Amino acid sequence: MLKGKSIGLRARHEDDIPVLRAELYDDVVNGSRAEAGPWRPITPGSNDPRLVVTDENQKEQVVPFSVVELDSGALVGSATLWGIDNHNRCAHIGLGLLPSCRGKGYGTDVVETLCYYGFTVRGMQRLQIETLADNTAMLRAAERNGFVREGVLRSSAWVLGEFVDEVLLGLLAEEWKPGSKG
Secondary structure, rough: EEOOEEEEEEEEOOHHHHHHOOOOOHHHHHHHOOOOOOOOOEEEEEOOOOOOOOOHHOOOEEEEEEEEOOOOOOOOEEEEEEEOOOOEEEEEEEEEEEEHHOOOHHHHHHHHHHHHHHHOOOOOOOEEEEEOOOOHHHHHHHHHOOOOEEEEEEEEEEEEEEEEEEEEEEEHHHOOOOOOOO
16 A cells, blocks of 8 residues: 555555446546546446456556545545556556545645656656646646646537536656655
8 A cells, every 4th residue: 555644555455346337437426527528427336447447447557545534544536647657757646536525635635645656666757637617626736746837728628518628737757856655
């Protein structure tokens, strides 16, 4: 397990899947805002590619984590290092916190811990975040960890009947100021 200040990133357990599906993806608004495509219902018990770790999605250079609170071990969300490009040494960061766990500082800790994983464990040169322009929580979590706004992708995301802007943020290995991870 990778440990942050208050959260841990661990392997996805089978009993995490129904909770993450119900809390993050079955809700049309949450699911539409979290995914790059249209929301669609997933049959319970099926191998939901967003949540189930398989050999196939590992080939796509995706490393999914479940986020747990260190003190209690309770599941608080999902985090991913995705789009890993080992040649150019870059990757993308994504996360989703359960609605009841938002506003507690977990997002900033998750981003910091993913940076540790990306830069120290994986040897990446660049990490990148794309988020909807109105996702102030993610923007704050990224900027608190040193990410720089590099641009706005105007009207690039179709979300619930309208085009919205996305913000592109980047962080280079030499800009990252690591905390104490272990």
